[in-house]
Amino acid sequence: MKPFRRRILGNLLLWLGALLVSLYVVVIQLLPLYDDAVSRLEFWLLLGLVFLLAFIVSAAVGYRVIKVLIAPIENITETAMELVKGNYQARAYEEPLAGSSSLSSTINVLARNLQEITAVREMEQERLKTLIETMGSGLIMVDRQGKISLFNKYFQNEFELRAEKLIGKFYGELPIPDKLASFIEKVFMTETPAREQMEYQAGINKRALEVYGAPVIGNHEQWLGIVIVLHDITELKRLEQIRKDFVANVSHELRTPVTSIKGFSETLIDGAYKDESSLLSFMEIIQTEANRLETLIEELLELSRVEKSGFQVDAQPTDMKAVIEYAIELMQPGLTEKNMTLKTHLTPVNVAGDANRLVQILMNLLANAINYSAPEKTIEISLYENRNQAVIKVKDEGIGIASAEIPRLFERFYRVDKARSRNSGGTGLGLSIVKHLIEAHHGKVEVDSTVGVGTTFTIYLPLAS
Structure with missing residues (x-):
């Protein structure tokens, strides 16, 4: 009772x-x-x-x-x-x-007031949790005892950690790179904000992070711990390095022909023009270097155009077989000079593309196959339809490309064999232009290569509707 x-x-x-x-x-x-x-x-x-x-x-x-x-x-x-x-x-x-x-x-x-306050608090907590989990940066919070009190999925995925290895653990016990552990230690001990860029090795890849740390201050100036935010800047570092390489390569590529032209012209002015054989030889070298300089400038301008935001091609129904045959005709002098054999397996296919740009793509791939192949080798070109796509394969018997170099193959000025490419007059921009033009056609390109055996470039283009 x-x-x-x-x-x-x-x-x-x-x-x-x-x-x-x-x-x-x-x-x-x-x-x-x-x-x-x-x-x-x-x-x-x-x-x-x-x-x-x-x-x-x-x-x-x-x-x-x-x-x-x-x-x-x-x-x-x-x-x-x-x-x-x-x-x-x-x-x-x-x-x-x-x-x-x-x-x-x-x-x-x-009771009603408590229920409303609880509902608002739960909604705010859910919003905060969603924000923390979906933010594009890693986040971790360490309480005043040095234990992990908060983290998000990005931080877990960045270092491949399970939740049970994080929550409640002392920050010094985390299996994270030494540089990051030292940074957390510094912020925790000094209780002052800090920012730092660091790199660490994740398997075979190198990762770059920008890390920011700051103390967490509660009411009445009470110190509650620290918060660490990690931004992945690996791609930014890669682009920055590409930019530096581009500037360095452009400077080098321009300096070489200009130096040759200047040197031989000065020699002629100093009196070499009186010797007819020397005059003709020097003038041929000057002309060759001038042509090389002109080609480099034209390809730089072309690359600048195709890389520009909003670049589009005039896509029309195009006979891809006719495009390939025309590109072969234009590259025939190079094939004849090296006594190379060209085999074709072409099925009539209509694609949605710009004929002039498609010829440019094929000429660049054929020039690449000729330049990197020894005399009397064979080049094969195939064209067929597969799964509502046109498939073009350009296969050579050249020096091949190592698997580690394939991801960089379409970078500007990147060369597999720098000496051979430069001697053949290549600028290192052709494949970069090819990649941008194929993407402008809403297609894609793949590379399969074996060192000492040869390389196959495979292009996928949409069919004409």
């Missing part, structure tokens, strides 16, 4: 006991007045009826007291206990006639 009810029922029983004692005293005083048995029987019957009536009245009064006063109080108490347990959906009964109605109403207002 509940405490309030036990207390009220106890008081009612005391009241009933006192009533019975009083009646007993009255009976003792009145009993001598009844001499005969009949009178005494009537007296006892009357007394029993009085006792019964008193019991009924006491029960009715007790029930009414419990219903009107005790039940609402117990309901309010139960509701308060549910709120203490965190069940903010609990509500108390509001009896208009009960004296506790204002208390019930106040408890319900408190």
